[in-house]
Amino acid sequence: MRCADFKESYVKDEEIFQSLFVKCWLAAFLIFLLLFPLFANSYVLYFANMIGFAVIASVGLNLLTGFTGQISLGHAAFVGVGGYTCAILMTRLEMPFWFALPCGGIVAALAGLIIGIPSLRVKGLYLCMATLASQFIFEFIFIHWESLTKGIRGINVPPPRIGSFAFDNERSYYYLTLVFALLAVVYGRNLVRSKVGRAFVAIRDRDLAAEIMGISLFRYKLTAFAVSSFYAGVAGGLWVCFLRIVTPEHFPFHLSIQYLAMVIVGGLGSILGSIFGAVFMTLIPELLNVLTGSLREVFPTASKLFIPLKEVVFGSLIVIFLIFEPRGLAEIWRRIKAFFLLWPFSY
Amino acid sequence: MAEENDYQLWVEDIHLSFGGLKALNGVSTGVKKGEIFSIIGPNGAGKTCLLNCINRFYHPQRGRIFFEGRNITRIKTSAIAELGIARTFQNVELFAHMTVLDNIKLGAHIHLKSGSLSGGIYFGKTRREETALRKHIEEKIIDLLEIEQIRKKVVHALPYGLQKRVEMARALAMNPKVLLLDEPATGMNLEETEDIARFILDINQEWGVTIVLIEHDMGVVMDISDRVCVLDFGTKIAEGKPDAIRHNEKVIKAYLGEEDLAYSRLGA
Numbered sequence: 001m002r003c004a005d006f007k008e009s010y011v012k013d014e015e016i017f018q019s020l021f022v023k024c025w026l027a028a029f030l031i032f033l034l035l036f037p038l039f040a041n042s043y044v045l046y047f048a049n050m051i052g053f054a055v056i057a058s059v060g061l062n063l064l065t066g067f068t069g070q071i072s073l074g075h076a077a078f079v080g081v082g083g084y085t086c087a088i089l090m091t092r093l094e095m096p097f098w099f100a101l102p103c104g105g106i107v108a109a110l111a112g113l114i115i116g117i118p119s120l121r122v123k124g125l126y127l128c129m130a131t132l133a134s135q136f137i138f139e140f141i142f143i144h145w146e147s148l149t150k151g152i153r154g155i156n157v158p159p160p161r162i163g164s165f166a167f168d169n170e171r172s173y174y175y176l177t178l179v180f181a182l183l184a185v186v187y188g189r190n191l192v193r194s195k196v197g198r199a200f201v202a203i204r205d206r207d208l209a210a211e212i213m214g215i216s217l218f219r220y221k222l223t224a225f226a227v228s229s230f231y232a233g234v235a236g237g238l239w240v241c242f243l244r245i246v247t248p249e250h251f252p253f254h255l256s257i258q259y260l261a262m263v264i265v266g267g268l269g270s271i272l273g274s275i276f277g278a279v280f281m282t283l284i285p286e287l288l289n290v291l292t293g294s295l296r297e298v299f300p301t302a303s304k305l306f307i308p309l310k311e312v313v314f315g316s317l318i319v320i321f322l323i324f325e326p327r328g329l330a331e332i333w334r335r336i337k338a339f340f341l342l343w344p345f346s347y
Numbered sequence: 348m349a350e351e352n353d354y355q356l357w358v359e360d361i362h363l364s365f366g367g368l369k370a371l372n373g374v375s376t377g378v379k380k381g382e383i384f385s386i387i388g389p390n391g392a393g394k395t396c397l398l399n400c401i402n403r404f405y406h407p408q409r410g411r412i413f414f415e416g417r418n419i420t421r422i423k424t425s426a427i428a429e430l431g432i433a434r435t436f437q438n439v440e441l442f443a444h445m446t447v448l449d450n451i452k453l454g455a456h457i458h459l460k461s462g463s464l465s466g467g468i469y470f471g472k473t474r475r476e477e478t479a480l481r482k483h484i485e486e487k488i489i490d491l492l493e494i495e496q497i498r499k500k501v502v503h504a505l506p507y508g509l510q511k512r513v514e515m516a517r518a519l520a521m522n523p524k525v526l527l528l529d530e531p532a533t534g535m536n537l538e539e540t541e542d543i544a545r546f547i548l549d550i551n552q553e554w555g556v557t558i559v560l561i562e563h564d565m566g567v568v569m570d571i572s573d574r575v576c577v578l579d580f581g582t583k584i585a586e587g588k589p590d591a592i593r594h595n596e597k598v599i600k601a602y603l604g605e606e607d608l609a610y611s612r613l614g615a
Contacts, residue, residue, distance in 0.1 A: 010481040011474075187467040194466030194473055195459040198445075202453050205442035212402060212440075213521070214428025214457035223463055269444070 016189060033178060037171050045170035047286060052177030053239045054278035056184040058262040059271055060231020065260065066268035067192055068224035069204030070119050074131040075232055075259045077138035080251030082108040082233025083240035084142065087155045097160035101237040108233025109226040111138070116225025120218055135253055142248035154247030157240055173242050180238055184231060189271045191227070200224055201269070265321055267328025276329035285314055351413035355380040355557055356401070356525055361410035363396055370396045371407065372581040378525070383551050383558040385568045388578035389601060394561045395437055397578070398527050402427055402434055428457050431524035435514045435531060443503035447494065447513050450502055451484050454520030488516045492546055508539045515546065525557045526550065532564050540564060544571055569593060577601065
């Protein structure tokens, strides 16, 4: 039970993690994240990596869609731009991963800046269409600019290295993903509590009043697009080096929708929500896979039904979530915390 | 012309029309540094339109606007804040999903230096800046406007009267030279109205902020204004000290049409 905190300085009150209790839990969670690969097999670690990439990309999308209110249906395209940039730099120019990855982010950010320009003129559904167009334009480029991207055959990518050590299996790569995911989350959380993040939310909530506060819509909308695409680009670079290959099929339109679903299911305008959303959207389909697999053994005659049923269950889960908790998993988490704040004497 | 130098804020011959409707028809008026200047007039007289022109939401077809001798008729909306002109709105325009504190912090947006890189790292400069801002807001603004108890609440759940106060706090966080207040006491009971009048006087006297006030509550206007400007159908019909305005024939006509009723309304 923890009713309230007493703080003596403004610095303390501005902290993200406000009490020792919370910090202890956080430390325990970090230790768990560090030790977890020692006990997990490569199948589990594969998904841990996928969750990491999803977390980075969805935190980025949440900064744009959840915080700034600029909906984007082209997030997968920016992931692709980052992935391809990283792959091309590492193979054609033989640059090290550590240089290619930030370059991937920067090139994606530049692409985001260009795609973000229509957002200065159009809002809502119209912006949806503009970003949707960018998704198809980039997909087209990935497939047809063969001299650069090798078309549908794809590019084989070497693993990242430090000296002679290569991050070439799920376990070692997990630590790489973990570091980048943590950096992404910490940076995102800090950004939204500082000047730029507040400006983002101001634009989302009331753009006219934001202008009166001296916030240039032009500058901050484009900043949001650039930062969000940078995240996408880094996620893409990491993902591509993990898979060791990049093809246009990795960045289809439905991946963009999936990122949007992560952000919405997790909670718009919440960094923690994007983490929840990424975990949910990556794990639930796989859990359903395992479930239908075992059901198929029990009822072999109905096996044809189970595969489509999986999609139906997954879809319904999302709908149910949105009906019962439109503000996402982050809100459920907040309510659980609020419950334990006064537990067991909640009166 | 000399007027633009005599006044801190000077609007000259503003014409604004929407299609066939003339919202402002050749309005010229000026606000002196450090005064409380009220704009009154019946509904639809063009009061808010005039503020929107100063804020650059509306682009007048003709006329010029000067602030401290500088022509600001063609600058960007977001650049107005940097000149030191803050504003509150008739229908509260707060950022509804943020806390009171975050709303007020946004008022200080132009005074903060950290960019997207240093903000994300949140160390050193940004940390110091944010802490100093928090201290300033808590000890100067929240204390002045008496909103301590709600500072961590989300804005959209607050009652209207408090939202108006938060909006004023946000405008103050900008540390403005001129504060444009659009009907700050609308929809308030007597006690809240008196509070607002007291806040306006405090801001004007302690902070030395020039106030431009649009208000329908004649009691407030006549009590605290240094000068009053009266608009009717987009033209200025009178300007002067509250006492002179109270007895001005044109003003009385514009408001009620009949003299005896008008006297009771204007409290003379």
